[in-house]
Amino acid sequence: MSSTGVNGGATKPRQRKATKEAVPVEQVEEVKVHSSTTGEDEPSLETLEKIFAPLLFTVLAFMTRMYKIGVSDIVTWDEAHFGKFGSHYLKREFYFDVHPPLGKMLVGLSGYLCGYNGSFEFKSGEKYPEEVNYTFMRVFNATFGALCVPIAYYTAKSLRFSTAATWLVTLMVLCENSYATISRFILLDSMLMFFTFTTFLGLAKLHTYRNQQFSKGWYFWMTFTGVNIGCVTSVKWVGMLTTALVGIYTIQELWEKFGDLRMPFTTYMKHWAVRVVCLIVIPMAIYMLSFKVHFLILENSGPGDAQMSSLFQANLKNSPLTKGPLDVAMGSKVTIKNMGYGGGLLHSHVQTYPEGSEQQQVTCYHHKDTNNDWVFIPIRTDPPYDHKGDIRYVSSGDRVRLIHDMTGRNLHTHKIAAPVTKHQWEVSCYGNDTIGDEKDNWIVEVVKDTHKDGKVHTLTSTLRFRNEPLGCYLRAANVALPQWGFKQVEVTCAPDTVVWDRFTHWNIEQHTNDRLPPADTRSYRSPFLRDFVHLNVAMMTSNNALVPDPDKRDDLASRPWQWPLLNVGLRMCGWGDESVKYYLLGNPVVVWGSTLSVVVLALLTFVYICRWRRQYKDMTGEQVEYYVYSGIYPALGWALHYFPFILMARVTYVHHYLPALYFAIMTFGFVFDYVTSTLMSGRAKKYGRPVAYLAMYAVVVGLFWEFSPISFGMTGSHEQYGYLNWLSTWTI
Structure with a gap:
């Protein structure tokens, strides 16, 4: 009697080495060199990857984020908050908000660059006056959203995804309707996603230098990661979840080095020192600097005075x-x-x-x-x-x-x-x-x-x-x-x-x-x-007070379990026939596919752990390393950015899932590439794998185009878009 392994290879019950590897050697070779599933020669594909592909994706990103960006001339959704906060910087009036100041200072900068004087009140649903160049402010904000696409491309390459998987992941970020929608307005979400993406890029690049530690490139990416940790936490506290992912990676690295008896103690302590400086001191310095600039700009008394100490208020003009x-x-x-x-x-x-x-x-x-x-x-x-x-x-x-x-x-x-x-x-x-x-x-x-x-x-x-x-x-x-x-x-x-x-x-x-x-x-x-600590505690206190009110109905709020299932969307403005309407909803194949990939990866990992416990050797050391850092870590990033919202008592909305969705997309790219290369062989792999990828490309792009009205703006009667209500819980 024989048992069949995960890879389909037969293995005797007491035989401790599998006769067939679960992770094909050619897959690892493919992610090391620029091999192709389409049979193209290496030089032309290398040129395509390094020059044409990221340039094309970047151009398409700016097109999808900027197209018809100024067609709606009313204050939409949370523009009422963040546009107003930007106005306070221009008037230099002290205000209070539950988020750190970096993103809102950038909103204020966008207003300053277009000549806005801060006089508009940004009341929800109100029409923008002629003196407010809201289109420029939205374009400034959308630039962060557009740059997320090439960053996703280079992150996938750093995770050693195959060319086809890299293109798929980048295409999913490009054609994710919720990303295209949220990036079009004066909000913090595109900035949060940008710095989340850059932090994970830094972590992925840092891992590629794991055998070149203390080199110039290693120092650069260590510092790059620390700087972006500081930036992402200075936009929203959700950035601390990204910081936690970097922290887990760092702890694992230091633990592994602790067991290396060949490493001198001084070298090991140097590893600690560099990480403390780059991943703790630099982020903290950037975070505190953002508050220092915040206090310096807001020198006049304003609506947020009462949240601060009396002595702080006494120093305001x-x-x-x-x-x-x-x-x-x-x-x-x-x-x-x-x-x-x-x-x-x-x-x-x-x-x-x-x-x-x-x-x-x-x-x-x-x-x-x-x-x-x-x-x-x-x-x-x-x-x-x-x-x-x-x-x-x-x-x-x-x-x-x-x-x-x-x-x-x-x-x-x-x-x-x-x-x-x-x-x-x-x-x-x-x-x-x-x-x-x-x-x-x-x-x-x-x-x-x-x-x-x-x-x-x-x-x-x-x-x-x-x-x-x-x-x-x-x-x-x-x-x-x-x-x-x-x-x-x-x-x-x-x-x-x-x-x-x-x-x-x-x-x-x-x-x-x-x-x-x-x-x-x-x-x-x-x-x-003292002012810095006082304000942060006040922010925490106010944030914890944002709990659902049982006496009031909030039609925009949603529950975390609904997000990965794409159970609900979010109306971002009024739904009258005369207004341009936007609906925050993900691309169905991107959201559902990424959620399924997390489940599949969990099942695969469970099977491999069970087989490893039974002393079957399904992977080489290099393949285990690829599986963990290119598959498990993105899934861990998804879990870190998703499960805390389940535990939070505060009110939650669909846009809270957007950072977690990015890590789920990366998980999908890994799983799709892994499964197609593992389960397919021979002619099925040679021809079936490219067909599977081409089919995914077509579905992702096709559904993005199908749902593009919710991102680019729906005009006229909302009833003509009823065909988009695939689920009864969607309210398009």
């Missing part, structure tokens, strides 16, 4: 914070900001808690309005405040009441569990100037201050507020309330806290008191590193 007095006194109207990373302003509004005390809600809010105003008033057992009497400054250890200016109620706490953080106590607004109890009394504690006079000062004093009878401290730890609290930050009174708990630290941000002189603004300084 036209900031109202530096116009107030320095010393806080009884009767001073103030805003009080939490100093924990991502902290907001102490806030209240007329709405009440639905449970617990059912008294007026107290929250932290990241936007400035009059509901953030509080007034320092003496406690009821002290002499009442007299606005014509002597000025009574607030100092450390003083007992005060904090009156909510809009409603006149006292900041109050009691031994009722907070609505979310149950082990701490609820904070509310209660009573008025005459109605209340001793739980309205708060003791001010100055933790630190640049001024050493013991008084409470605007901006420079770090404060804690301790409730006098209960001994708990006012705290806000970025815990979001449910919808009844408008998703604002929960404020509690914590009985078990320590002095270094930053979420119990507060400072006086904005201060008005007609009886006091304005402060000297030269006393306010804010270090970059």
Whole structure:
């Protein structure tokens, strides 16, 4: 009795070496030299590969990304966000967003290059005015999308794909409808994809230099990879998933070298040092530099001020914070900001808690309005405040009441569990100037201050507020309330806290008191590193708060399981007959084929692992290396860019799958080439393999053309495009 291997060769049960290799030697030779499945001679094919093919693909990429790019003259989809952010750079107004600044600075640069002055508000669906050259800004953005195509070509070559597989992969990227669509607008996605592609190119090229380490080429591609890691993470945090792929490769390399007993210890440590500098220090420097430039450009006060520390805001031009007095006194109207990373302003509004005390809600809010105003008033057992009497400054250890200016109620706490953080106590607004109890009394504690006079000062004093009878401290730890609290930050009174708990630290941000002189603004300084950390934590906090709202229906949102199945698309604009309509949907054969390839590769790998465990030798060492680095690593890249979205609680959309799709396409190129070269032999391989590739080329191009209206713009009635609704879940 005999058993049949994966490659179809017969193998005896106890024979430990397969008589036929699962990976044909000619395939590995084919990816090393420029052999052809069509029988062409090497010199002409080499010329075709090196010059004509990448040039042709690049030209076609610019054609597909630029064609009719300005036909829609309305603000489309997230152009409303990123166009507006670009405007803030041109007006140099500080704003806040959940994404790092590099991509948005490039959007601002595109506006600057075409003479745009930043005055347009980029309201969704609004028509672009004549003074905004939106076509140039879109072309600037689309250039990143177009350059992804030749990068895919050179990446496939670096992965040692055959010529036919390289062309197939490049064609799939070129003819992927979602890539062609997303690249046409003023968005961050084409920039994210560009730097994702270049980072993976750097990794693939780096692997080709694995036997030439410490050469000039090796140093270049190591640095190239690090620079692009810095860029991709500076566009969107999704770039950290690409960074993780590089990290896994690096760990594997260093582990293998650790087992090389012939390598001197100094050489091994040099490998560590180079990777630390190129893959950690350089990316981090680029990431931090993007924020440094971000802060330097946005020098004026703007809509995002409240997300930053009070000292940072005080250094912005036209900031109202530096116009107030320095010393806080009884009767001073103030805003009080939490100093924990991502902290907001102490806030209240007329709405009440639905449970617990059912008294007026107290929250932290990241936007400035009059509901953030509080007034320092003496406690009821002290002499009442007299606005014509002597000025009574607030100092450390003083007992005060904090009156909510809009409603006149006292900041109050009691031994009722907070609505979310149950082990701490609820904070509310209660009573008025005459109605209340001793739980309205708060003791001010100055933790630190640049001024050493013991008084409470605007901006420079770090404060804690301790409730006098209960001994708990006012705290806000970025815990979001449910919808009844408008998703604002929960404020509690914590009985078990320590002095270094930053979420119990507060400072006086904005201060008005007609009886006091304005402060000297030269006393306010804010270090970059602290601002950098503060903004990143605020971004993380806001990003985590982007969760689906069960009380609202979001027709654009989708679930991650739908993406690889192409179960849904996304309408990017209004669907009226008079508008040009765009629908974000992938090329069916590209998406479905790439998803199938990941499954096939997983099954193949499982079979090979089982056979290896049974001590069958299906591959040589060189073939294993090719299988792992050209097949497994792209599939791993897909998994790293896809599965985290399943675990995320935040709301997700179709465009979140686009980076993962690229790695799935690379996996498809490997699997298709591998399967056709392994399962076919003789005349079937000689003639069938080229036919299979030509058929794939035709289907990919044909379906791209079939669905091209969704990418280039649908005009007239949407009903005439009903033939494109292959699935009932598509809403073309």
